[in-house]
Amino acid sequence: MSEKYVGRPVDRLDGAIKTVGEARYAGDHRYPDLAHAALVHATIPRGRITAVEDAAARAVPGVIDVLTHENAPAMKPPPKVTLLNLSTLAIGTSVNHLATDEVHWNGQPIAVVVAESQEAARHAASLVRVTYEEKPAVVDFAAEEPNAVPQKSNALQSARADKGDAEKALADAEVSVDLRFTTPQHSHNALEPHTTTAVWDGDRLTVHEGTQSMAWTRRHLAQRFGVPERNIRMLSPFVGGGFGGKGQVWAGTLLAVLAARATGRPVRLALTRAGVHHAVGGRTPSAQRVALGADRDGRLTALIHTSVARTGRVGGHLEQITAASRHLYDSPNIHLRQSLVQLDLIANTSMRAPGESIGTFALESAVDELAWELGMDPIELRMRNEPERDPIEGRRFTHRMLREVYAVGAERFGWSERDPRPGSMRDGKWLVGMGVATAYHPSLQMPASVTVRLDADGGVVVRCALHEIGVGAATAQAQIAADELGVPLESVRVEIGDSDLPEGPMAGGSAQTASAASAVLEACRKLRRSALDLARRSAGSPLRGATDPRARDGGLYQDGRGETYAEILARAGRDHLEARAGVGMLRFLARTVREQRRWMKAASGAQFCEVRVDQDTGEVRVSRWVGVFDIGRVINEKTVASQLRGGIVMGIGLALTEETLVDRRTGRVVNASLADYHVPVHADVPRIDVHCLDDPDPTMPLGLVGVGEVGITGVGAAVANAVRHATGRRVQDLPITLDKLLPH
Amino acid sequence: MKPFSYVKPLDLAEAVAAIGPGAKFLGGGTNLVDLMREGIELPETVVDVTGLPLDEVDELPGGGLRIGALVRNSALAADRRVRAAYPVLSQAVLAGASPQLRNMATVGGNLLQRTRCRYFYDQAYACNKREPGTGCDALDGFTRGHAVLGVSGSCIAAHPSDMCVALAALDATVEVQSVRGTRRIPMSDVHLPPGDTPHVETALAEDELVTAVELPPAPVAAGSRYRKVRDRASYAFALVSVAAALEVRDGTVTAVRLALGGVGTTPWRAREAERLLEGGPATEEAFGRAADAELAAAITRQGNAFKVPLARATIVATLKELAG
Structure with missing residues (x-):
């Protein structure tokens, strides 16, 4: 493969239309007769609906219908979640919306108003009066946390690990730290609130929705609405931010489809910003303990990491909070446990690096604290405990370059300028601090199918139901196909975002690009073989004797002889050639299990952070950031850097500002708005220097490892560690707000 | 809607x-x-x-400025005369909201904006301000953003404005008009503490329109400053803010203006602190004593108790900076 495009900072193919506003998102599709829906949310955490008064709502001009559990056509109940049918992972909650009078969380959608305009629908929704019979609810994570029960392990994650006797080793250790950390619940706040446009035509359904999982959503809708999967078309060419919040099917999707069926009208349902907080799960809160024992030279003798997270009583995602502690440090004694409580709150869901983002905050804060105890440089401490093999299972690492990322990072950041004494570095009224932490995220692949077509005019069409959640999904595959076929990038068209296309991987687990790349490469190779076969059978082709031509200049060439694909096709009288590639689920799972036994593969990095802390007020501002990553081969320097930078920005939010406030009396989210739920604004984000080693992972297609999540891991700890250096204070409870740094 | x-x-x-x-x-x-x-x-x-012609900033004959009620916040902040004579006002306006909001928001509207208490906004909660007599769910809820001065058992909602804190420090006068005529209200009387009637927020009658805000001449304000402390660097309401002006001669405070935001149910003119500072030494200790005296009346809850030490620290730091 000639590498003309792979590795280059190619502009994203959808950049221009997004810039001028021509990219059409789920809420931009107009249909004649389009109706608008709005949700009514429960105002109690648990109980039964005893009455719904909808007369005032129905009287609003333009209201078409008010759907409640009393009159809505019933959906089939959601199936049980099972790993034997991965699409069941798409189920956000076990609640069968509008088929029950039960309320399971404060904010649960309990009615849908359909009207001629969004304004009328939302106004009428505010007039629906619901009375309840309230039942006691358990909503306070901090109060329930002592009652956690062990989480069960499953095929996707192990909730426990033991090696040696970690508690004893901790008690015997020459130097130790034993710290408790807490992280709060987080809400999804993608730029595009969840929006669905649903159109029924008889028993055929078209759904426009920004989703991270077209295939699973389609399968789930087919099951819930009792129609064959082939009758449903999901269109999702653009997703206005996913981050895990659009990986599962939530009430808005289902109720838009239900409302369209009930009213016989195309229906658009766009959640309000508050509606996203109430009807879409977020990140679990956590309480964690990390205890480390070491000898005086900083060699770890004990590593203990335990966590408590929550799910809803009606569903929830299990987070691998202790996962990074399985892989980062060599210790003869390791003890890892994950526990859970169930609360009467909305089910939680994935949010960028679920588990690792908050787990690395605790682990990497504790490692830093151990460095303080030892009086040792925190990078040096990490290097002394860098394992040769995966510490618990003894697997080989496919690629382990933490030494390299730290070396490069320290150089770029100027780590050697750091005066290690806490509070020693100042800039006027600001206390300056520098901190580091390790970023780590396991690498995954998922099944993907693609077709690649060569047209008579030399054009190439790659087709795969990929999800463009903002990462430049199509651009990366176009670069790969262009290089593999030796054609100009401009001649490659990548069709994505349509469930009628060959099934793509879900956009999750940092797996989409690698998963699709594997299939695109295979399809392109098949195409080249077909083209060569065709040429060799054609009288007069300069490729007749060719055995191993190179793909370049829009065709195949060997020893200076060859011709373009267009010429090959024309000579053979064909208008196109097409190849399909991809593996089925069973073969895929078998391969994954085999690989996982053999190898540990991951993206990793070193996060370097400089903070300034106001000496009077405790305000923390991040003033500098360097992130150096090992993500294998870089396909597109520009989009990769953007994704890593985005992860770091989100991590700054996790470190300093983000917290969903759940009222402990009512279980209701109190700060359900962008004014009150603080994500970082531009002024909170410094210039972020992102650098990738660009060294291919030998076991991955093209050597690339996923990049979507590793960027946020380690960020919380890097900030906390920098604050520790600036102030001498160890903040163990996120977010690091100024009240936690005020003088006592 | x-x-x-x-x-x-x-x-x-x-x-x-x-x-x-x-x-x-x-x-x-x-x-x-x-x-x-x-x-x-x-x-x-x-x-x-x-559409009314109330969007000019004019110089008053005896000195001072008359700011039309419809002057946009961004225009007010950028006005050269404001920046020269009343920098605290320009800084306060720029510390609030976002450029887009400031381009829309008017001076009159900023004066009359309502609290951002989430228990006021979310109708699932009880709120005496929204529905008199129903109770206050904020009292035992999340109070990080709530007031500690001027609070009552009915309401602890903080006044959200930055601009008003500067206007309080500057002894502004608000001019209002109705069919009954024109009247002028001193800034310190415009906003009412909640007491038992938190739904009554200002001294304006329902039918009165703000037409202008007048700033009297204040030489001390030429070196004034607005310091806003918040949870992120921009687009967040104040946890604590300080509008301050200070004149020091030979180590003695000869003139001082001090007002606080984020801590009061109304824009909080710190008169007790001013009284203690005036004529006293311009030292860190004196600043601290004045801050303590002003904050002695604070009534805190678990979630907002940090505002007292934070306000103290911010007052002292701001005065120190002004004292040079």
């Missing part, structure tokens, strides 16, 4: 005549429209006053 009728009068007499029961004046709409969307304000009629 509940349907409403909309009128846009083009002269003042017409505007004040158009207002009546169930009607609301609309300026930039950056707060009223939000409240209408949330179903908290439910006007039958919206009287858009942005």
Whole structure:
């Protein structure tokens, strides 16, 4: 493969239309007769609906219908979640919306108003009066946390690990730290609130929705609405931010489809910003303990990491909070446990690096604290405990370059300028601090199918139901196909975002690009073989004797002889050639299990952070950031850097500002708005220097490892560690707000 | 949003005549429209006053400035005369909201903006301000953003404005007009502490329109400063803010203005602190004593107790900076 495009900072193919506003998102599709829906949310955490008064709502001009559990056509109940049918992972909650009078969380959608305009629908929704019979609810994570029960392990994650006797080793250790950390619940706040446009035509359904999982959503809708999967078309060419919040099917999707069926009208349902907080799960809160024992030279003798997270009583995602502690440090004694409580709150869901983002905050804060105890440089401490093999299972690492990322990072950041004494570095009224932490995220692949077509005019069409959640999904595959076929990038068209296309991987687990790349490469190779076969059978082709031509200049060439694909096709009288590639689920799972036994593969990095802390007020501002990553081969320097930078920005939010406030009396989210739920604004984000080693992972297609999540891991700890250096204070409870740094 | 009728009068007499029961004046709409969307304000009629000729900043004959009620916040902050004579006001306005909001928001609207207490906004909660007599769910809820000064058992909602804190420090006067005529209200009387009637927020009658804000001459304000402490670097309400002006001669405070934001149910003029500072030494100890005296009246809850030490630290740091 000639590498003309792979590795280059190619502009994203959808950049221009997004810039001028021509990219059409789920809420931009107009249909004649389009109706608008709005949700009514429960105002109690648990109980039964005893009455719904909808007369005032129905009287609003333009209201078409008010759907409640009393009159809505019933959906089939959601199936049980099972790993034997991965699409069941798409189920956000076990609640069968509008088929029950039960309320399971404060904010649960309990009615849908359909009207001629969004304004009328939302106004009428505010007039629906619901009375309840309230039942006691358990909503306070901090109060329930002592009652956690062990989480069960499953095929996707192990909730426990033991090696040696970690508690004893901790008690015997020459130097130790034993710290408790807490992280709060987080809400999804993608730029595009969840929006669905649903159109029924008889028993055929078209759904426009920004989703991270077209295939699973389609399968789930087919099951819930009792129609064959082939009758449903999901269109999702653009997703206005996913981050895990659009990986599962939530009430808005289902109720838009239900409302369209009930009213016989195309229906658009766009959640309000508050509606996203109430009807879409977020990140679990956590309480964690990390205890480390070491000898005086900083060699770890004990590593203990335990966590408590929550799910809803009606569903929830299990987070691998202790996962990074399985892989980062060599210790003869390791003890890892994950526990859970169930609360009467909305089910939680994935949010960028679920588990690792908050787990690395605790682990990497504790490692830093151990460095303080030892009086040792925190990078040096990490290097002394860098394992040769995966510490618990003894697997080989496919690629382990933490030494390299730290070396490069320290150089770029100027780590050697750091005066290690806490509070020693100042800039006027600001206390300056520098901190580091390790970023780590396991690498995954998922099944993907693609077709690649060569047209008579030399054009190439790659087709795969990929999800463009903002990462430049199509651009990366176009670069790969262009290089593999030796054609100009401009001649490659990548069709994505349509469930009628060959099934793509879900956009999750940092797996989409690698998963699709594997299939695109295979399809392109098949195409080249077909083209060569065709040429060799054609009288007069300069490729007749060719055995191993190179793909370049829009065709195949060997020893200076060859011709373009267009010429090959024309000579053979064909208008196109097409190849399909991809593996089925069973073969895929078998391969994954085999690989996982053999190898540990991951993206990793070193996060370097400089903070300034106001000496009077405790305000923390991040003033500098360097992130150096090992993500294998870089396909597109520009989009990769953007994704890593985005992860770091989100991590700054996790470190300093983000917290969903759940009222402990009512279980209701109190700060359900962008004014009150603080994500970082531009002024909170410094210039972020992102650098990738660009060294291919030998076991991955093209050597690339996923990049979507590793960027946020380690960020919380890097900030906390920098604050520790600036102030001498160890903040163990996120977010690091100024009240936690005020003088006592 | 509940349907409403909309009128846009083009002269003042017409505007004040158009207002009546169930009607609301609309300026930039950056707060009223939000409240209408949330179903908290439910006007039958919206009287858009942005067509009135009240958008100039004029110099007053005896010194000082007259700021039209419809001057946009961004224009006010950028006005050269404001920046030269009352930098605290320019800084306060720029510390609030975002450029887009400041381009819309008017001076009159900023004066009359309502609290951002989430228990006020979310109708699932009890709120005496929204529905008198129903109780206050904020008291035992999340109070990080709530007031510690001027609070009552009925309401602890903080006044959200930055601009008003500067106006309080500057002894501004607010001019209002209705069909009954014009009257002038000192800034310190415009906003009312909640007491037992937190729904009554200002001294303005329902039918009175803010027409102007007047700033008297204040030489001490030439070196004034607004310091806002918040949870992120921009677009967040103040946890604590300090509007301050200080004149020191030979180590003695000869003039001082001090007002606080984020801690009061109203823009909080720190008169007790001023009284202690005036004529006293310009030292860190004296600043601290003055801050303590002002904050002695604070009534805190678990979630906002940090505001007392934070306000103290911010007052002291700001005065120290001004003292040079």
